[in-house]
Amino acid sequence: MVNGLIEEIKARVMGAEPVEVSYTEKGYHCALETSPDKLSGVVGFFDEKRFYLECLLCTDYTDYLELVYLFNTHLAPCRVKVALKIDPEHPVAPSIAAQYASAYWYEREIHEFYGVLFTGHPNMAYLFLHNGIDHYPMRKTKVPVPSEDQARLDSFKPGEEEDTFFINLGPQHPSTHGVLRVVLKMDGEYIERAEPVLGYLHRMHEKMAENRTYQQFLPNTGRMDYLGAMSFNLGYVLAVERLCAIPVPDRAKFVRIIATELNRICSHLLWVGAYLADLGALTPFLFVFDDREQILDVLEGVAGSRLTYCYFRFGGLYNDVDDEFIAGTRAFVKRMWSRFSLYEKLVTGNVIFINRTRGIGTIAKEQARKYGVSGPVLRSAGIACDLRKIESYSAYDGLEFDIPVGGHGDVLDTYKIRIAEMENSLRIIEQALAKLPGGPFMAEKVPKKLKPPRGDVYQVVETPRGELGIYIVSDESDGPFRMKWRVPSFSNLMIFPELAQGVLLADAVAILGSLDLVIPEIDR
Amino acid sequence: MVNDLLKLAGSDAGKMVIGLVGVLLFVVVNALLLTWAERKIAGHMQRRIGPKEVGPFGLIQPIADALKLLGKEILTPAKVDKPLYYLAPTLIFVPVLVSFIVIPFDASLQVADINVGILVILAFSSITILSILMAGWGSENKYSLIGAIRSVAQNIAYEIPMLLALLPVVMLANSLSLREIVEKQQGLWFVVIQPLAFIIYFIAGVAETNRTPFDLPEAESELVAGYHTEYSGMRFALFFLAEYTNIFIVSAIAATFFLGGYQGPVLPGIVWFLLKSYLLVFVIIWLRWTYPRVRFDQLLNFAWKGLIPLAFLNLLITGGLLKI
Numbered sequence: 001m002v003n004g005l006i007e008e009i010k011a012r013v014m015g016a017e018p019v020e021v022s023y024t025e026k027g028y029h030c031a032l033e034t035s036p037d038k039l040s041g042v043v044g045f046f047d048e049k050r051f052y053l054e055c056l057l058c059t060d061y062t063d064y065l066e067l068v069y070l071f072n073t074h075l076a077p078c079r080v081k082v083a084l085k086i087d088p089e090h091p092v093a094p095s096i097a098a099q100y101a102s103a104y105w106y107e108r109e110i111h112e113f114y115g116v117l118f119t120g121h122p123n124m125a126y127l128f129l130h131n132g133i134d135h136y137p138m139r140k141t142k143v144p145v146p147s148e149d150q151a152r153l154d155s156f157k158p159g160e161e162e163d164t165f166f167i168n169l170g171p172q173h174p175s176t177h178g179v180l181r182v183v184l185k186m187d188g189e190y191i192e193r194a195e196p197v198l199g200y201l202h203r204m205h206e207k208m209a210e211n212r213t214y215q216q217f218l219p220n221t222g223r224m225d226y227l228g229a230m231s232f233n234l235g236y237v238l239a240v241e242r243l244c245a246i247p248v249p250d251r252a253k254f255v256r257i258i259a260t261e262l263n264r265i266c267s268h269l270l271w272v273g274a275y276l277a278d279l280g281a282l283t284p285f286l287f288v289f290d291d292r293e294q295i296l297d298v299l300e301g302v303a304g305s306r307l308t309y310c311y312f313r314f315g316g317l318y319n320d321v322d323d324e325f326i327a328g329t330r331a332f333v334k335r336m337w338s339r340f341s342l343y344e345k346l347v348t349g350n351v352i353f354i355n356r357t358r359g360i361g362t363i364a365k366e367q368a369r370k371y372g373v374s375g376p377v378l379r380s381a382g383i384a385c386d387l388r389k390i391e392s393y394s395a396y397d398g399l400e401f402d403i404p405v406g407g408h409g410d411v412l413d414t415y416k417i418r419i420a421e422m423e424n425s426l427r428i429i430e431q432a433l434a435k436l437p438g439g440p441f442m443a444e445k446v447p448k449k450l451k452p453p454r455g456d457v458y459q460v461v462e463t464p465r466g467e468l469g470i471y472i473v474s475d476e477s478d479g480p481f482r483m484k485w486r487v488p489s490f491s492n493l494m495i496f497p498e499l500a501q502g503v504l505l506a507d508a509v510a511i512l513g514s515l516d517l518v519i520p521e522i523d524r
Numbered sequence: 525m526v527n528d529l530l531k532l533a534g535s536d537a538g539k540m541v542i543g544l545v546g547v548l549l550f551v552v553v554n555a556l557l558l559t560w561a562e563r564k565i566a567g568h569m570q571r572r573i574g575p576k577e578v579g580p581f582g583l584i585q586p587i588a589d590a591l592k593l594l595g596k597e598i599l600t601p602a603k604v605d606k607p608l609y610y611l612a613p614t615l616i617f618v619p620v621l622v623s624f625i626v627i628p629f630d631a632s633l634q635v636a637d638i639n640v641g642i643l644v645i646l647a648f649s650s651i652t653i654l655s656i657l658m659a660g661w662g663s664e665n666k667y668s669l670i671g672a673i674r675s676v677a678q679n680i681a682y683e684i685p686m687l688l689a690l691l692p693v694v695m696l697a698n699s700l701s702l703r704e705i706v707e708k709q710q711g712l713w714f715v716v717i718q719p720l721a722f723i724i725y726f727i728a729g730v731a732e733t734n735r736t737p738f739d740l741p742e743a744e745s746e747l748v749a750g751y752h753t754e755y756s757g758m759r760f761a762l763f764f765l766a767e768y769t770n771i772f773i774v775s776a777i778a779a780t781f782f783l784g785g786y787q788g789p790v791l792p793g794i795v796w797f798l799l800k801s802y803l804l805v806f807v808i809i810w811l812r813w814t815y816p817r818v819r820f821d822q823l824l825n826f827a828w829k830g831l832i833p834l835a836f837l838n839l840l841i842t843g844g845l846l847k848i
Contacts, residue, residue: 167666174748189670189820280736280817286570352737352816505670506819509746 002029002078005049013038013045018080027242027458028070028079035084036093042082043096046071052369053096054079055469055486056106058114060140065091065114068471070458070486074369074378074385079458086116088139095121102372105494112153113138115145125156128199128523137207156197158183164192167505171200175278175509178519182496184508191508194500196493201523209483214240214314214450217480222308224485225521227270229309230263230299231463232521237312238393239459239470243452244314250437252316253395257432258329259299259311261425265336266295267464268418268425271516275415276347278513279356284347291339298328314450315443329433333426340423348419357412361499361511364409371495374488375466376421377515380406380413387462399431411514418516449478465489465516485524489517543636547624555768556586562768562809569813596757601664604754608662613755613762615655619648620769627776628703630786630793641702642694645777646687649732652770653679656741656751659763663754671750674820675734675741681827682731682738688835689725692718692842693781706785715782720838722782724831726804729774731827733767736812740820775804 006018009032018032034042051071059066069082086093095118097104107118108127115136118124129137131154136143145153158166170181179200185193205224209217221236222229234256241248273288296306302325303311303318311318347353363373368381378385386403388396404420406413452474460469466488475481492515500508560575560583567574575582600609626641628634638644653676660672694700696717697708705714715722731738742750752763779785779800786793818826 165666167670175746189674276816280739281815283566283570283813286572290571346814350816352818355822356816356819504820505746506740506817 005078005080006030009045013042016042025242025245026456027239027460028081030078031081031083033083033085036086039082039084039094039096040099043069043099046080047099049073050369051078051080052372053100053102053106054372054467055471055484056103056110057471057484057486058110058116058138059473059482060088060114060138062088062140064088065116067093067110067116069096070469070471074383075390077391081458088143091116092119093117094119097121100372101370101498102491102494105490112136115139115143115149117149123155124152126153126199128202129153130199137204156195158185158195169508169512171197175513176519177274177513177517180493180517180519180522182512184500184505186505189504189506191500191503191505194497194508196496198523201520203520203524205524206483206485209480211479213479214452217483218313219308219310222305222310223520224487224524225463225465225468225489225518226307227267227518228263228464229307230260230311231461231468233309233312234260234394235459235461235463235468235470237314238461239457239472240314240450240452242459243455243457243472243474244450246315246446247443248315248394249440249443250395251320251439252441252443254432254436255317255321255441256312256394257396257399258321258429258436259303259309261428261432262295262299262329262332263309264464265422265425266292268422269295271418271464272343272347272415275513275516276353278509279353281347281353284343287342287346291336294328294332294335298325298332301325301328313442313446315446317441320441326433326436329429333429333433336422336426340419343419348416354412356506356510357410357415357514359408359410359412360503360507361411361514362409363495363499367495367498368409371498372491373466373495374491375463375516376414376417377492377495378466379403379417381409382407387460387467391460393459393461395432396428398435399428401425401428411510414514414516451476451478463488465518465521466492487521487524489515489519489522493517493522540636543625544621547621551620551624551765551769554772555765556590558768558771558805559586559589559764561805562812565806565809566813569810590761593758593761598757598759601754603664605662605664608658609754612655612659612662613759613766615658616652616763616766619651620766620773622648623773623777626702627773627780628706628785629797631703634703637701637703640700642690642700642705642777645773646683646690650679650683652732652766659755660751663751665754667747667749668751668753671741671747671753675751677820678731678734678738678740678823681824682728682831685724685827685831685835686728686732688832688839689721689728690777690781691839692721695842695846702780702785706780706787709784709787713782713784713787718782718838718842720834721842722778724835724838725781726778726807728827728831729778730808730811731823733770733774733808735767735771735808737815737818738823739812739817740823771805771808772801775801775808778804 002020006020009016009018016032016034018030021031023029051073054070054072057068064085065088067084070079072079093116095107097107105127107121108124110116111124112126112129113136134145164185164187167184167186168181169184170176171179181197183195183197184191205220208220221232225232269288269292273285276284300306302321303309363381365381365383368378382405384403384405389403401424404417406417454474454476456473458469458471460467468488469486471484472480473482496512499511564574575585578584578588623645625636626638626644656675657672660668693714696714697705699705734741752760755763783800786797788796
């Protein structure tokens with residue numbers, strides 16, 4: 001796949017020089033450099049080849065700014081890094097938002113953080129920050145925001161019109177589960193336009209990373225996605241291990257899988273409860289909390305915390321698992337298997353629930369690709385993309401599990417997929433417990449101070465919400481030079497305005513809930 | 525002196541006063557009891573135990589809650605339409621009180637036996653919509669307004685099947701007086717003859733009280749708290765009281781029309797009446813903690829395309845059979 005693609009790029013795209021790189025070292029298969037005038041040709045080529053835009057990020061190398069476009073395909077991983085160097089004095093680049101809808105927000109983010117102006121972008125207003133920034137925060141040197149850019153960034157102002165009115169769904173609202181604000185332009189009970197406003201929980205983890213060492217940043221990972229903290233932990237640890245080429249003992253790999261899968265079940269359970277509460281049924285919420293409590297107790301025993309875990313270390317684990325953990329996990333798995341029939345009776349078979357969720361928020365395959373959605377939302381559209389299988393990491397390749405997919409792409413499908421994923425997670429845990437090897441839980445001789453070689457890596461993991469990508473650039477110091485988090489909820493929320501168009505307010509709440517958003521992860 | 529008082533109590537006006545005081549007392553006690561029952565039942569359905577700290581089985585909890593609400597500062601948002609905003613929580617009590625006047629608690633326990641009893645209840649219950657609309661409009665809040673609009677559409681849609689479901693019973697009993705209707709059920713409860721009417725009435729009744737699965741006017745996850753978003757303290761408590769009293773009224777009418785009211789062996793009539801009513805109240809609470817909320821268009825479709833034609837058909841058949 002990769003070789004064929006390189007040949008094709010050479011033949012089709014003028015002046016492009018793709019190079020194959022080692023996937024184990026870098027986390028991507030192929031790299032290529034381009035210039036602003038050739039960008040649209042390159043992007044057009046990937047669009048035609050049915051690639052999706054995984055991530056768009058910027059790095060300030062002081063001499064130049066580098067925009068990195070990561071393209072990938074869903075079913076056979078072939079990640080291509082397209083780099084575009086631009087002048088830091090006059091940072092201008094062509095926008096690709098017309099070709100890839102997912103670039104729409106990424107470009108806005110880069111604009112407010114780096115001051116890169118994307119020509120042809122329809123709306124360069126603030127995404128995370130709010131009026132009054134005087135310097136671009138992510139630049140390595142102090143670059144003031146010029147007044148015309150200030151005006152551009154401040155341009156989001158919804159105005160009332162006759163026959164329509166605006167409703168603020170959030171930032172404090174029972175159904176946004178956190179501080180997300182969605183400005184809804186309403187026509188009676190119907191939504192004409194939905195515009196998410198982010199940044200109420202923005203903490204600039206990416207900037208924090210640049211001021212810390214690799215170890216110091218570890219606790220931050222659990223604070224982004226507080227419901228899937230283990231997955232974020234795992235992704236970061238894997239990325240640094242790839243960067244520094246640290247080997248991981250087998251026992252640690254399996255324990256990581258058990259902990260991450262327990263956390264995944266926990267997250268999905270909470271989603272089921274919160275989602276049903278969105279639809280007006282409050283009882284399932286308490287039932288799932290009962291189940292969830294068992295997981296929290298088990299994980300607390302080894303990780304020390306119940307929510308924002310920081311359990312994994314570079315080269316292994318913080319703590320070896322004990323018999324209590326294994327017995328507790330076994331007991332939980334046994335109990336959980338018997339609980340599905342209860343949820344089936346209470347929720348899945350409920351005629352009101354089915355009528356509320358069937359046929360709404362339908363996502364087509366092409367739409368999913370354009371927006372770069374991932375996780376259960378992507379799989380509901382019928383694309384069997386689960387990174388645990390497609391780009392296997394840790395020890396997932398030795399374990400047997402299915403990728404549940406939906407047939408309609410509607411909200412009901414995402415519910416069924418999440419339930420099925422919990423069953424598969426239980427299967428994974430059972431196998432991992434059976435195979436759990438002895439031996440050390442920590443790699444020998446991991447230096448206290450990590451000084452990785454110069455260069456960049458990309459690492460993906462499948463979190464409960466979808467694809468998490470971590471891009472790290474090292475400059476041989478003991479902290480990252482640049483760290484970018486490609487978070488699943490961010491991409492999944494991007495599709496919401498399109499799904500919400502023309503639906504009833506009640507359906508919009510049901511659709512928003514089905515995306516399973518975790519706000520601190522979107523805002524970072 | 526005592527004789528004068530007794531005489532006064534014996535007069536029509538005196539009976540009315542005593543009745544009203546009794547009704548007010550019942551309304552408050554009933555609402556307090558129901559909030560406790562709701563929390564306790566919900567607790568046990570959700571693997572919790574519900575309130576337990578204040579008093580035995582947490583029975584004093586509602587009083588503690590009421591005291592808390594009384595102690596709260598009465599906030600009036602700056603932009604509200606003051607007359608409407610102030611009047612709404614008070615007005616919502618009018619239909620509630622009037623309905624109690626005609627409900628027979630026992631053969632001799634009824635404030636007034638009006639010969640068009642059911643018409644009084646149905647006519648006054650329409651005022652509930654008015655006060656909800658006033659609350660929603662007067663609050664100057666978009667969520668409140670949407671909640672109020674939903675409430676109006678919903679109540680109008682469900683009042684029709686409600687009325688149509690009660691009519692066959694009126695035809696069978698040949699009377700509009702609630703006591704007459706109970707007396708006619710001496711041998712056989714009307715629910716046996718009219719099971720469909722009973723079900724239609726009960727569904728419409730749940731919709732009338734704005735309870736899950738029909739709680740769209742106050743749908744928490746969509747409209748925060750719907751029409752009473754801007755109300756706090758005692759004003760909020762009044763809406764709350766009215767809601768619980770309405771639940772009881774809907775159940776009491778169902779018991780009167782279909783389950784034989786105060787009729788029953790051995791136990792005194794009032795016990796039978798309360799037993800039947802609270803059993804239905806329990807079902808309403810049970811529904812709330814089991815089902816998700818329906819969507820607005822589904823709700824209206826269900827009323828206009830489902831319940832109303834069915835109720836008409838039922839009425840037609842009943843009428844035809846009676847004629848033969």
